[in-house]
Amino acid sequence: MNQPGSSTATGTATTDVTTLDQIYQEILTSTDPAALRDKLQSAARNEKEVILSRPLSNGQDPLAILDPETHTLGCLYILCARLAPNATYPPSLVVIEEFCKRFTPEHARLAPDRMTALAKGITRVALSSNNLKYALSPLYYLVTRYPPNLSILTTLHSHYLTTCVTLRHFTAALPILSVPITNVDLRISDLTYNDNLVYHYAGGVALAALKRWHEAEEFFEICATAPGTAPAAIQYEALKKLTLVQLILYGKTKQTPKYTHAILTRLLKSSPYGNLARAYPLPTDQLTKQIQKDAEVFNTEKNWGLVQQVIDHAPRWLIHKLTSTYLTLGLADIAREIGSASQDEVRATIVSMIETGDINASISVDGTVTFSDPVFNVTKSDIDSALHHAQAQSRLLLDLERTLTSSKEYLAKALKHKDNDGWGPDDDNDGLGGPPSSFAWGDYL
Amino acid sequence: MDIDLIDETDFPNYSKSTGKRPAFVPVDDAHPFDLEAYISTYTGKTVVYRLIHIISICPTLAPQAFQLAVQHILQGRDPNLYQSLIIAYDTTAKTLPDAELPPHTDLAVIDQQWIDETNTKNQAERSKLEVELKTYTSNMIKESIRMAHRDLGNFYRSVGDYSSSLKHYTKSREFCTSSQHIVDMCMSVLELLLEQRNYAHIATYVFKADGALENAAARSNAAPNAAQAATLPPDAQQVAKAKAAAERERVQTKLDVATALSHLAQGAYEKAAQSFLKAGPIKNLEEWATKIVAPGDIAIYATLSALATFSRSAIKSNLLDNDSFGVYIEQEPYVRELVEAYMGNRFKTVLELLERYSTRHYIDLYLSTHVNNLVLEIQSRALVLYFQPFASIKMDRMSQAFGWTPEFLEQQVVHLIQKGEIHARVDRQNRILKAKVVDQRAELFSRAVKSGADIQSTNRKLLLRMRLQQSDLIVKPPKNQNQNQNHIDFLAYSVVI
Numbered sequence: 001m002n003q004p005g006s007s008t009a010t011g012t013a014t015t016d017v018t019t020l021d022q023i024y025q026e027i028l029t030s031t032d033p034a035a036l037r038d039k040l041q042s043a044a045r046n047e048k049e050v051i052l053s054r055p056l057s058n059g060q061d062p063l064a065i066l067d068p069e070t071h072t073l074g075c076l077y078i079l080c081a082r083l084a085p086n087a088t089y090p091p092s093l094v095v096i097e098e099f100c101k102r103f104t105p106e107h108a109r110l111a112p113d114r115m116t117a118l119a120k121g122i123t124r125v126a127l128s129s130n131n132l133k134y135a136l137s138p139l140y141y142l143v144t145r146y147p148p149n150l151s152i153l154t155t156l157h158s159h160y161l162t163t164c165v166t167l168r169h170f171t172a173a174l175p176i177l178s179v180p181i182t183n184v185d186l187r188i189s190d191l192t193y194n195d196n197l198v199y200h201y202a203g204g205v206a207l208a209a210l211k212r213w214h215e216a217e218e219f220f221e222i223c224a225t226a227p228g229t230a231p232a233a234i235q236y237e238a239l240k241k242l243t244l245v246q247l248i249l250y251g252k253t254k255q256t257p258k259y260t261h262a263i264l265t266r267l268l269k270s271s272p273y274g275n276l277a278r279a280y281p282l283p284t285d286q287l288t289k290q291i292q293k294d295a296e297v298f299n300t301e302k303n304w305g306l307v308q309q310v311i312d313h314a315p316r317w318l319i320h321k322l323t324s325t326y327l328t329l330g331l332a333d334i335a336r337e338i339g340s341a342s343q344d345e346v347r348a349t350i351v352s353m354i355e356t357g358d359i360n361a362s363i364s365v366d367g368t369v370t371f372s373d374p375v376f377n378v379t380k381s382d383i384d385s386a387l388h389h390a391q392a393q394s395r396l397l398l399d400l401e402r403t404l405t406s407s408k409e410y411l412a413k414a415l416k417h418k419d420n421d422g423w424g425p426d427d428d429n430d431g432l433g434g435p436p437s438s439f440a441w442g443d444y445l
Numbered sequence: 446m447d448i449d450l451i452d453e454t455d456f457p458n459y460s461k462s463t464g465k466r467p468a469f470v471p472v473d474d475a476h477p478f479d480l481e482a483y484i485s486t487y488t489g490k491t492v493v494y495r496l497i498h499i500i501s502i503c504p505t506l507a508p509q510a511f512q513l514a515v516q517h518i519l520q521g522r523d524p525n526l527y528q529s530l531i532i533a534y535d536t537t538a539k540t541l542p543d544a545e546l547p548p549h550t551d552l553a554v555i556d557q558q559w560i561d562e563t564n565t566k567n568q569a570e571r572s573k574l575e576v577e578l579k580t581y582t583s584n585m586i587k588e589s590i591r592m593a594h595r596d597l598g599n600f601y602r603s604v605g606d607y608s609s610s611l612k613h614y615t616k617s618r619e620f621c622t623s624s625q626h627i628v629d630m631c632m633s634v635l636e637l638l639l640e641q642r643n644y645a646h647i648a649t650y651v652f653k654a655d656g657a658l659e660n661a662a663a664r665s666n667a668a669p670n671a672a673q674a675a676t677l678p679p680d681a682q683q684v685a686k687a688k689a690a691a692e693r694e695r696v697q698t699k700l701d702v703a704t705a706l707s708h709l710a711q712g713a714y715e716k717a718a719q720s721f722l723k724a725g726p727i728k729n730l731e732e733w734a735t736k737i738v739a740p741g742d743i744a745i746y747a748t749l750s751a752l753a754t755f756s757r758s759a760i761k762s763n764l765l766d767n768d769s770f771g772v773y774i775e776q777e778p779y780v781r782e783l784v785e786a787y788m789g790n791r792f793k794t795v796l797e798l799l800e801r802y803s804t805r806h807y808i809d810l811y812l813s814t815h816v817n818n819l820v821l822e823i824q825s826r827a828l829v830l831y832f833q834p835f836a837s838i839k840m841d842r843m844s845q846a847f848g849w850t851p852e853f854l855e856q857q858v859v860h861l862i863q864k865g866e867i868h869a870r871v872d873r874q875n876r877i878l879k880a881k882v883v884d885q886r887a888e889l890f891s892r893a894v895k896s897g898a899d900i901q902s903t904n905r906k907l908l909l910r911m912r913l914q915q916s917d918l919i920v921k922p923p924k925n926q927n928q929n930q931n932h933i934d935f936l937a938y939s940v941v942i
Contacts, residue, residue, distance in 0.1 A: 180905055184912040193918045222906055227913055228920025235920070257903075259910070325862045327872040327879055368874050373884070376891040383890075386897050393901055400908075 021057050027066065027074030037110040040077040052081035063091055068099040072107035075099055076114050083121025090125055093134050100141035108146060112155075112189045115146060119159040135163055136172060143176060147188060150179035153196060154189035157181075161202035170206040177203050177215065181222075197223050197234050204241060208306065213249040220245060224260065231261040237301075239264050243273045244306040251317030253277045272297045276310070281317035283339025315340060315349050316358065323359050323371040331367040343367065469541060472505045476804040480506050483808075484513060488735040490603075490640060491810070492517045493526050497533045498810050504541050507534060508552055515553040522567060523605040524560045531555075567604050574600055591620035598633060607641045624661035628654050628696055635703045639737050642810070647707035651700045658693050698729035702743065706811055709746055714819065715754035721747035722763050722770055738811065741776035745805075746812060748780045752787055752795075753822035757830070760788065792827040793848040799823065828857060829866050837879040840871070851876065 023040070030036040056062055063082075068075045079099060082091045108115055119142060126135035143156040157176065164173040181199070184191065204219035220242035224235050239256070246253045256265060268274050272294035279290045288311060291298070298307045318338040322329060331343040340346050350369060353359045361371045404410055472478045480499070484492055496514035500507045511534050518526050531549055538546040578593035594617035601610035614634050621627045631654035638647055705720030724730075727740045734740055751764050764770060764784060774781050779798060786794035799806075799820055806816040831846065832838065844854040858878060861867045868881045913919065 180909075182905060182908050182912070184909070184916045184918060186916050191916070191918055193913070193920050196913060196918055197920070218902060218906070222909065225906075225910075226920055227910055230920060230922040232920045257906075321863075325859055325870060327870045327877075328874040330873065333873060371870075373882075376887045378887075378890045378894065382894065386894050389901060390897055393904060397904070 020052065020062065023052065024056060024062055024066075024074075027071050033073055033107045033110055036073050040073060041111075052078050063095050063099075068102040069104055072104040073111060076103065076108060076111060076118065080114050080117045080121060083118065083125060085124065093125070093138075096122060096125075097138050097141070100138040100145075103145070105146055105148075109188055112187070115142065116155040116159075116190055118142070119156050123159065123163060132163060132167055136167065136169065139163055140172070150176060151181055152183040152185055152188060153181045153191060153199065155191055155195050156189070158195040158199040158202070161199050161206065165202045165205050168209075170209045173203065173206045174210075177207060177219075180218075193226065193228070194232075194234075197226055197232060197238075200226075201234055201238050204238065204245075208241065208245055213245050217242065217245050217249060221256070224264065225257050227259070228261060231264045235261070236264055236267060239268050240271070240273045240301065240303060241306065243268065243277055244303060244310050247277060247280050247310045248306075248313050251281055251313070251320060276307070280310070281314040281321075283318065283337075284311060284314055285339055287311055287314050314338075315346075316353055319346075319350060319353060320359060323361070326371060328368055328370045331363070331369060334369060470503050470804045470807040472503060472804055476801060478506070478804045478808065480509055480513070483805075486735065486739045486741070490521060490523070490526075490605075491736055493521070493530070494640070495808075495810050497530055498813065499808050500530070501533045501537055502807060502813070503804070504537055504546060507537055507546055511549060511552050519556065519559060522563050522603055524563050525605050527555060527560065570600060571597075587620045587622060591617045591622075591626060594620065595630070595633065598637075602637055602640075607637060607643075610637055624657040624664070627657035628661070631657065632696065632699060635699070636733070636737065639703060639706060642710070644707040644710040647703050651704050654696065654700055658696060662689050662693060694725055695729045695731070698725035699731075699733055701725075702730065702733065702738065705743075705746070706738070709750065709811060709815060712815065712818065714750040714815070714822070718747055718750035718754060719763075721750065722767060724770070724773070726769055727772055739776070740773050742809060742811070744770075744773040744777045744780045745809070747773070748784055749806070749812070749816075749819045749823070752784070753819045753826065757788065760784065787823075787827070790831065792831060793846060795823070795827060796848060824857065825861055825866060828861055832867055832869065832878065832880075835878075835880065837877050840876045840878055843878065 026036065026039055030039075062078055063075060066075050066078075076099075079091060079096065119139060122135045122138050123132070126132045139156065139160045143154070143160045144150070146156055147154050160176060161173055164170060181196075184196075189195075200219045200223035204216045204223060207213075207216035207219060220238045223238035224242055226232075226235060228235075239260075242256075243253050272291070275294065276291055279287065281287070282290065291307065291311075295304070298304045315338045319334060322334065322337060329337075331346050334350070335341070335343050335346045338346065340349075347363065347367075350359075350361060350363060354361055359371065360374045361369055363369050405414075470476070484495065487495060493514050496510045496517070499510045500514070503510075511530065514526075514530050518524075518530065534546070534549050538548075574593065574597050578590070578597060581589040581593050594613045598610045598613035598617065601607070601613065611634065614630060614637065618627065618630050621630060631650045634650050635647060635654070638644070638650070701720050701724045705717045705724070708714075708717035708720060721743055724743060727734060730738075730740065738746075747770065748764065751760055755763065765788070774784075779802060783795060783798045786792075786798065803816065803820075807813050827847070831843065840851055840854060840858075843858075844851045847854060849857070855871060855873075858867065858869075859871060862869060862871070869878050870881060871878055
C-alpha cells in the first residue's frame with residue numbers, strides 16, 4: 001500500500017506523500033489551505049483513503065491530536081476516509097460532533113465534495129448503530145455553519161431535511177426552512193438537481209406535518225415546478241401533495257405556474273387527486289363516498305393522512321361558500337347544507353372558523369348565524385411595511401438587472417443582436433420574470 | 446305590478462323545468478294545442494318528420510298524429526318513412542304503457558301494394574335519370590349535366606336517400622356556369638340539410654351562396670357600365686339593378702333563416718336571435734315557409750332566443766321596433782304578449798305564458814331540445830332584472846311577483862348568486878334578499894397588500910428558478926429510473942402526516 005501513486009494523481013501535489021505520518025506533517029505545517037487541499041485530494045484518490053483511515057505509526061489517532069478549527073481540511077479528509085462504507089476504523093460520534101461544531105467554514109468550502117461525503121457518512125454510521133437520531137445534531141451544525149448564509153442551497157440541506165423527516169423531528173427543520181432558498185452556488189456545494197427537489201419536497205412534508213400550509217404550499221410548488229426537460233417522479237409526488245395542501249388552504253386548487261411541466265399537470269388531472277379536487281368541497285359523507293374507490297391509491301401513496309385532513313376541512317369550505325350567499329342562516333339549515341348530522345358539530349365548526357378568522361359571523365341564542373363581511377383592517381404600519389418590502393424587492397431586482405446586464409454572456413449576446421438587427425436585446429429579458437421594461441439595457445452598457 | 450298568488454297546483458310544472466326536458470309533454474286545458482291547425486301550415490316531408498317527433502314526445506296526440514302521418518306518407522314517395530313512423534309509435538307505446546295507446550294496426554293499415562308500386566316507380570325513375578345523366582356526360586353538355594345532377598339530387602331527396610342526394614347536388618357544382626346556378630345549388634343543399642337536421646355544414650353553404658350572390662351583383666353592376674352602357678337606356682339599367690337587389694334580398698332571407706337555425710341547433714342563442722331578426726319579409730321565404738319553417742315558428746324561435754340573451758334595450762330596438770319582424774310576430778299573437786309582459790316587468794305573466802305554450806314549443810322539431818335551456822335562461826334574466834333596482838327586497842313579495850313558492854324562488858336566487866349573476870345575499874331568517882355593498886377602499890387595500898405579497902413570493906420562486914437554470918441544475922431524464930424511485934419510496938414511508 002505504500003507505493004507512490006504519482007501515476008494517477010493530478011494537480012500540483014503529485015509528490016511523495018505516501019504515509020499518513022507524512023500527510024500528518026503536511027497538515028500540521030501547511031499554511032496555504034488550497035495547496036493542502038490539493039495534496040489531500042491526491043492522497044485521498046485512488047484507494048488511498050485507506051492510508052488516511054489508519055492510525056499514525058506511533059499508534060495515535062490523528063483525529064484526537066488534530067484541532068478541527070485550525071486543521072479543518074485535514075480532519076475533514078481523515079473523517080471522510082474513516083466514514084467510508086468499507087472503512088474498518090470508524091470515528092466515534094463525539095469526535096464527529098466536535099468537528100461539526102468547530103470546523104472553519106472557509107477552509108471546508110475548499111472541499112465541497114468531502115462535506116457531502118461527510119454528511120452521507122454521518123447518516124450511514126448513525127443508521128448502522130440503529131439510531132439515526134445521533135446524526136441529527138452533527139448535521140444541524142454542518143448545515144448551519146457550512147454555507148455563508150442559509151439562503152444558499154447545499155447538499156447538506158437535503159441531507160438534514162431527509163433525516164429530520166425520517167425521524168419525524170419536524171420542528172428541528174424549522175430554523176432551516178424559515179430561510180427560503182434563493183441562491184445556488186456550485187462552487188460551495190456539489191449539487192445535483194435532486195438535492196433541490198429532495199430539499200423542497202422534504203421541507204414541504206415537514207411544514208405540512210406542522211400544519212404550516214402556506215409555507216408547505218410554496219415548498220411543494222418549488223419542487224413540482226423545478227425546471228427540467230423531463231419530469232421527475234418526486235415532482236409528481238410533490239404536485240399531488242400540493243393539490244391536497246391547496247384544497248385545505250383555499251378549498252380549491254390554484255392554477256400551477258405556466259412553467260410547470262405539461263406532463264405533470266396532465267397526469268394529475270386524470271389521477272384520483274384530480275378527481276378529488278374537482279369534487280371538492282362536498283358534504284363529508286358524499287366526499288367520502290366519492291373517494292372510496294381511490295382510498296387504496298391514497299393509502300399506498302402515503303397521502304391518506306393529508307386526504308383525511310382535506311375531508312375534515314370540507315365543511316369549513318362549504319360554510320365559507322354559504323357566507324357569500326346568505327346573510328343569516330339557522331344552524332339547522334347549515335347542518336343540512338353541509339350534510340352534517342348534528343347542530344353541535346356545526347356550531348363547533350363555526351366557532352372555530354370565527355376564532356381563526358376564516359369568517360366573520362355571530363351565532364345568536366336561538367341558533368341563527370349572522371354572517372357579515374370580513375373586516376379588513378390595515379394599519380399605518382402594515383402599509384409601511386408593505387411599502388418597505390416592495391422597495392426592497394425592487395432594489396433587489398434592480399441589482400439583479402445590473403449584474404445581469406453587465407455579465408459577459410449578456411453583453412456578448414446583446415452586441416450580436418445589435419449587429420444583426422439593430423435593437424433586439426429585449427428577448428434576453430425572458431428568464432428574469434419581467435424586470436420593469438423602463439430599465440433600458442442601454443443605460444448600463 | 447301583478448302580485449296575485451296563483452294556485453299551488455301549478456308549481457310542480459315549474460320545478461320540473463330545472464331538470465332535463467320532460468320525456469313527454471301533456472296536452473290539456475292548461476296546455477292547449479291543436480294538431481290539425483298546427484300541421485296544416487306545413488307541406489312536404491317536414492309534415493311527416495314533425496308528426497313523428499310529436500308521436501315520440503306527446504302520447505296524447507300520438508294516435509291522431511299517426512293517422513295524419515300515414516296520409517301524408519301516401520302522398521309522398523318514400524316508403525321508408527313508414528318504417529320510422531311505426532318504430533317511433535311503438536317506442537312511445539312501450540315506454541309509456543299507462544297511456545294505453547292502441548296498436549298501430551288499429552289506426553291505419555299499411556298499404557303494402559302502395560309500397561311495392563312506389564318502389565317500382567322509384568326504381569324506374571332512377572334508371573331513367575341515370576341514363577339521362579350518362580348520355581349528357583358522354584355528350585359533354587355542361588348545362589344538361591348540371592340539370593341531370595340536380596334532378597337526381599331532387600329525386601334522391603324525395604325518396605329519402607340523403608347522402609346520394611347531397612352527392613349529386615355537390616357534383617352539380619362542377620357544372621355550374623353562372624352565379625345563379627351556384628346559388629340555386631346552395632339553396633337546394635341548405636334545404637336538404639335543414640330537412641335532414643344536419644346543422645354542421647349549413648354555415649359552409651350559406652357562405653358559398655353569399656359569395657355567389659356577391660359575384661352576381663358585381664357582374665350585373667359592371668355589365669351595364671361597360672359594354673351595354675351605351676346601348677341600354679338608363680331605365681333598363683335601373684331595372685337590372687333593382688332585379689339583382691330583389692334577388693339578393695329574396696335569397697338573403699332564406700340564408701338568414703338557415704344560419705339562424707344552425708346557430709339555434711348549436712345552442713348559440715344570441716347569434717340565432719340576431720340572424721332570425723335580420724330575416725326579410727315573409728314572402729321571401731317562398732316555399733320554405735311551408736316546407737321548412739312556418740313564419741310563426743320563426744317568431745317563436747327569435748323571441749325566445751332574444752328574451753334569453755338580449756338586453757332590454759336590444760330587445761326593444763331589434764324586436765319590438767323592427768317592422769319587418771312585426772309581420773312574423775303577427776303569426777303567433779301570444780309571442781307579442783310574451784314580449785310585452787317581459788318588457789313591462791310582468792314576469793309572472795311571462796312564466797305563465799311560457800308554461801302554457803310549453804307543449805307548442807316542445808313539439809316543434811327544431812326548438813324541442815332547446816326549450817328547457819331557453820326557459821331557464823329567461824327565468825334567470827327575469828330574476829336579475831327584477832332585483833336590479835332594489836337594495837333589499839322581501840322574498841315573499843318577490844315570489845308573488847313570479848308566482849313561485851318562496852322555497853323555489855330562494856333556490857333559484859341562491860343558484861344565481863352562486864353563479865355571480867345577482868350580487869346579493871339572502872337573509873334566510875328575515876326572508877330578505879339584500880344587495881351586496883362593497884367597501885371599495887378596503888377592497889383596494891386588501892388587494893394591493895395581497896398582490897404585493899404574491900409578487901414577492903413569485904419573484905423569490907423565479908429567482909431560485911433562474912439560479913437553478915444558470916447552474917444547470919435542471920431535471921433531466923434519469924439514466925436509470927430506479928434511483929429516483931428509491932428516493933420516493935424512502936420519503937414516502939416517512940410521510941404519513
